[in-house]
Amino acid sequence: ELPHAGPLVATSAAARDYAVTIVRHFLYAALMVPLWEALTRSTDPELAAIAARSVKEMRYHLAHTRDWLVRFGDGTDESHARSQAALDWLMPYTNEFFATDGVEMAAAEAGFGVRPADLRDAWEATVR
Template identity: 50%
Template sequence: MSADATIAPLAPARPVDDLLAAAPELRAPLVTGLCRLGDATLILGHRVSEWCGHGPALEEDIALANTALDLIGHTQMWLGLAAQVEGRGRSADDLAYHRDAMHFRNPLLVEVPNGDIGRTLMRLFLFDAWHHALLERLVSSSATEIAEIAAKALKEVHYHLDRSSDLVVRLGDGSEESHARMQAALDLLWPYTGELCFGDDTDAALAEAGILPEPGDLRSAWDATVRETLAEATLAVPEGRNDVQRGGRQGRHTEHLGYLLAEMQFLQRAYPGAEW
């Protein structure tokens, strides 16, 4: 954890059912907030899993597969809790495999195609820096279940961030070719990063209840981590705005998500209820 790990609790922790009994109007925002968390890790986990068997080196292939498994494990917990809060008899699998693109709430950053390994690693780093800052706040959530999930996930994401930032530095400050590829990846992905810290009314309602932090409150930690690493990697921070591409958290996606879901959801769509 970072030196800023002693963040004051958002509010006294209570089980989700107790919070909703006191404030039933929070049910719909909470389902959306939990889907945003689970959809982000699900879609990125699927993207990273596409490297399985195709990595540039055996060690990297295995490391990316493990990262994908971690992210999908986080998805199981977030979407499982979302289904529980929703109370409509759905499961984490139902939310993952039986929603159309317009009902997904992931940021656009995670649905962008992998590209080369440089773009994949840069995307992981930019996401990890945000993910780590978010989980550090979520361990103090007023919802007991959210705090417990965050505490489990934070241990893995701490490693994810260490690894992705190290690789960004090694490649950015490496050969002329690797530096050029990492700079190109950063320039391409930069306009998508602002959405990670861009809030709306749903975020505001959950933040007021101490359940989730305001996305904007994560910006300074994300920015500090990103700029420090990019400086060490000898990569230039793009001059343009980083919030040009957004809308995924509200259900407005790029064409890439539809193709991704067509592949990811094929088995459950073709054979509803199929089990091993």
């Protein structure tokens, strides 16, 4: 939901920075892999089946964006700086990933959903 422009707006860099795209997608994929993995254990068989297919796709996205992020970090000074700036700009927003409301709590307690807060350790391990 954030504007795409990122931390380099009003600089010589393009308004639509590819580093922001990759970092944002990496942070999201790092969340969605453990989410879909957890949902494979849902008591709702249809949701569990959807999750089993979805986790494969998200693992691909995570690997793809992780590879790009490593390339940026190990690349030129500019690519490293831009990816670091994107990460610094986006990280504060990631706390919202783990906010849990009453609906999510009820779904988790009923056995078919997941508490987002329970995904934080797996997400942090991947991001580190």
